[in-house]
Amino acid sequence: MIFDLEETRAILRMIETEHLDIRTVTLGISLRGCATSDLAGTCRRTYDHIVHSAKRLVSVANEVSAAYGVPIVNKRIAVTPIALVGEPTGASSYVPIAQTLDRAAEELGIDYIAGFSALVEKGITQGDAVLLDSIPEALATTARVCSSVNVATTRAGINMDAIATMGHVISVLAQATADRGGIGCAKLVTFANMPEDNPFVAGANHGIGEGDLTLNVGVSGPGVVLSALRRLRESGRKVNLTDVAETIKRMAFKVTRAGELLGQQVARGLGERVRFGIVDLSLAPTPARGDSVAEILEILGLPRTGCHGTTAALALLTDAVKKGGAMASSSVGGLSGAFIPVSEDHDMVSAVKVGALSLDKLEAMTAVCSVGLDMVAVPGNTPPSTISAIIADEISIGTFNNKTTAVRIIPVPNRGPGETVEFGGLLGQAIVMPVSPFVPDGFVSLGGRIPAPVISLRN
Amino acid sequence: MARIVTHAEVAQVPDGGDLLIEPDAELTPLAQERAKARHIRVAVGTPASHEETVSIAARVAEQVLLQLGTHDEAIVSRVASEVLSALNPRQAVHKTPAGIAPHAAPVAMSDLQKARRRAILTSTGRNQKGVVAKLTTLLAELGGDILDISQTLVGDCFTMLIIVDIADMHVGFEELKSALSRLADSMGIYITLMHEDLVRSLHRV
Numbered sequence: 107m108i109f110d111l112e113e114t115r116a117i118l119r120m121i122e123t124e125h126l127d128i129r130t131v132t133l134g135i136s137l138r139g140c141a142t143s144d145l146a147g148t149c150r151r152t153y154d155h156i157v158h159s160a161k162r163l164v165s166v167a168n169e170v171s172a173a174y175g176v177p178i179v180n181k182r183i184a185v186t187p188i189a190l191v192g193e194p195t196g197a198s199s200y201v202p203i204a205q206t207l208d209r210a211a212e213e214l215g216i217d218y219i220a221g222f223s224a225l226v227e228k229g230i231t232q233g234d235a236v237l238l239d240s241i242p243e244a245l246a247t248t249a250r251v252c253s254s255v256n257v258a259t260t261r262a263g264i265n266m267d268a269i270a271t272m273g274h275v276i277s278v279l280a281q282a283t284a285d286r287g288g289i290g291c292a293k294l295v296t297f298a299n300m301p302e303d304n305p306f307v308a309g310a311n312h313g314i315g316e317g318d319l320t321l322n323v324g325v326s327g328p329g330v331v332l333s334a335l336r337r338l339r340e341s342g343r344k345v346n347l348t349d350v351a352e353t354i355k356r357m358a359f360k361v362t363r364a365g366e367l368l369g370q371q372v373a374r375g376l377g378e379r380v381r382f383g384i385v386d387l388s389l390a391p392t393p394a395r396g397d398s399v400a401e402i403l404e405i406l407g408l409p410r411t412g413c414h415g416t417t418a419a420l421a422l423l424t425d426a427v428k429k430g431g432a433m434a435s436s437s438v439g440g441l442s443g444a445f446i447p448v449s450e451d452h453d454m455v456s457a458v459k460v461g462a463l464s465l466d467k468l469e470a471m472t473a474v475c476s477v478g479l480d481m482v483a484v485p486g487n488t489p490p491s492t493i494s495a496i497i498a499d500e501i502s503i504g505t506f507n508n509k510t511t512a513v514r515i516i517p518v519p520n521r522g523p524g525e526t527v528e529f530g531g532l533l534g535q536a537i538v539m540p541v542s543p544f545v546p547d548g549f550v551s552l553g554g555r556i557p558a559p560v561i562s563l564r565n
Numbered sequence: 566m567a568r569i570v571t572h573a574e575v576a577q578v579p580d581g582g583d584l585l586i587e588p589d590a591e592l593t594p595l596a597q598e599r600a601k602a603r604h605i606r607v608a609v610g611t612p613a614s615h616e617e618t619v620s621i622a623a624r625v626a627e628q629v630l631l632q633l634g635t636h637d638e639a640i641v642s643r644v645a646s647e648v649l650s651a652l653n654p655r656q657a658v659h660k661t662p663a664g665i666a667p668h669a670a671p672v673a674m675s676d677l678q679k680a681r682r683r684a685i686l687t688s689t690g691r692n693q694k695g696v697v698a699k700l701t702t703l704l705a706e707l708g709g710d711i712l713d714i715s716q717t718l719v720g721d722c723f724t725m726l727i728i729v730d731i732a733d734m735h736v737g738f739e740e741l742k743s744a745l746s747r748l749a750d751s752m753g754i755y756i757t758l759m760h761e762d763l764v765r766s767l768h769r770v
Binding site for chain 1: 598687
């Protein structure tokens with residue numbers, strides 16, 4: 107007999123009590139064939155193509171999920187950055203395209219569709235400018251559309267003009283959704299080194315180097331890692347950080363394998379035209395208790411996430427996750443690492459509440475985790491230039507360290523530091539964090555480009 | 566490219582009505598949901614013209630009456646018009662057999678099934694007469710083929726592991742699982758079932 111009872115039990119335990127799930131299967135759809143010189147025509151073709159391509163995504167994912175007993179939590183769609191699709195129309199607003207994406211997603215029973223995006227790391231074309239202008243209205247008038255803007259790469263440097271624009275876009279968007287706590291900003295990500303195959307919204311998009319249809323999988327499992335570490339601590343033997351890293355690596359291996367297996371099955375079920383892309387192994391928390399990255403850090407002996415030692419612990423965690431994932435699959439991609447979306451992580455919210463976790467510490471943590479300042483609430487009266495400067499700091503960490511970083515920041519209208527805002531569902535609850543009172547207007551208004559770092563000269 | 570039927574089209578059909586779609590058309594998930602909620606029957610077929618329907622009704626009526634031994638033009642036309650009015654208001658609808666699910670999963674699904682040929686069944690509990698017999702009988706009845714089986718007894722408790730080929734089973738994986746859980750409940754034992762490839766991919770390098 108090649109299997110034993112303990113192995114099958116371990117899998118059941120992971121699924122039933124440790125929240126092992128496939129966080130998302132995301133179908134990437136190329137819209138390059140949908141661009142026309144007329145906005146209505148582009149919208150029509152976009153709608154038809156998306157609805158055709160993804161018509162069975164939900165039913166196939168549900169079928170695979172039922173057969174394996176592993177939940178597939180979200181089914182989502184990523185499309186070609188819309189700035190590229192919209193540009194030939196010559197239109198002065200892409201809001202109708204966003205509304206088209208929203209209708210297609212509704213028709214398909216999908217909660218988020220991402221890719222209302224522009225790539226402006228080196229310069230802004232006419233189409234990019236229209237897209238940036240359209241973001242506030244597009245996200246305020248749709249429920250399912252997510253947007254992302256890549257403002258820097260290690261190879262190109264940092265486009266400070268774009269970052270200055272983003273500060274305004276975010277402020278206007280927050281005001282446009284003021285009645286819902288500025289929730290529009292939860293659907294907008296500003297990136298450095300944006301991956302082309304990231305399956306996680308809001309930052310997902312279908313990169314221009316991708317094929318027609320690609321299925322990418324995002325796996326998670328903070329709960330699985332947490333339980334394994336808890337068992338390790340309770341085992342009674344003397345444990346050091348090398349043992350911890352080894353345990354995390356093993357769990358990451360298993361989680362990735364589950365993700366790849368189910369992802370391959372979903373891709374196969376969707377037919378020959380769909381290619382399996384990558385597994386993104388990211389420890390992505392949810393507001394549920396026991397599904398928290400902060401709790402993992404705390405089980406390592408940190409009294410609260412955000413205290414001294416947090417960056418080191420997070421570095422260990424992120425690296426061990428990547429090593430386990432790289433061993434498990436040859437198609438690891440996307441963001442892969444650990445997410446620290448503040449409002450979506452129950453224990454991280456608690457850490458902010460007691461004053462243990464500040465914006466500055468979060469920024470330091472993002473140097474070693476896989477994303478950046480994610481789901482961070484700041485006061486509603488934060489000036490656009492301060493928001494731009496926060497973005498510039500975060501983006502430079504990514505650009506100068508050859509990694510992805512991103513900012514998803516919400517200036518919550520009419521709220522000040524320490525106040526709470528409820529976003530609901532997976533977006534959770536946020537405590538407004540204070541920002542520096544010194545406004546860097548002069549620096550942000552300089553504009554131009556921060557040249558690419560010397561590490562970009564690799565040829 | 567198959568035509569997509571969206572919820573907007575479903576919205577035009579009255580509650581409890583019929584929606585006729587072309588053989589290669591497909592309903593979106595939202596359209597399916599709305600159709601179900603409003604008790605709209607979805608049929609696949611091609612609409613027949615009014616003239617065709619009239620001539621079919623007349624022909625059938627004539628043949629039936631011939632078999633009954635009467636051939637009166639007046640009776641034939643009377644029967645034909647009765648049939649037509651009974652069909653009304655759906656007289657223009659020429660349906661293929663009812664019950665064709667619009668979302669019926671095509672060929673790709675059966676590939677999916679094949680890829681998951683084998684399942685691992687584990688069972689534990691207090692030892693009692695007939696555990697192996699009942700389990701294996703159930704599997705055999707449902708068309709499963711046992712490839713390997715092992716059992717260990719420790720004191721009063723048994724653990725059993727069965728690898729079963731599920732490729733030719735008459736029931737789906739979910740049904741098999743619920744049949745097993747009913748058996749487990751009736752015997753007071755614990756049974757789990759999962760696809761072999763899941764166990765293999767999580768535990769083997």
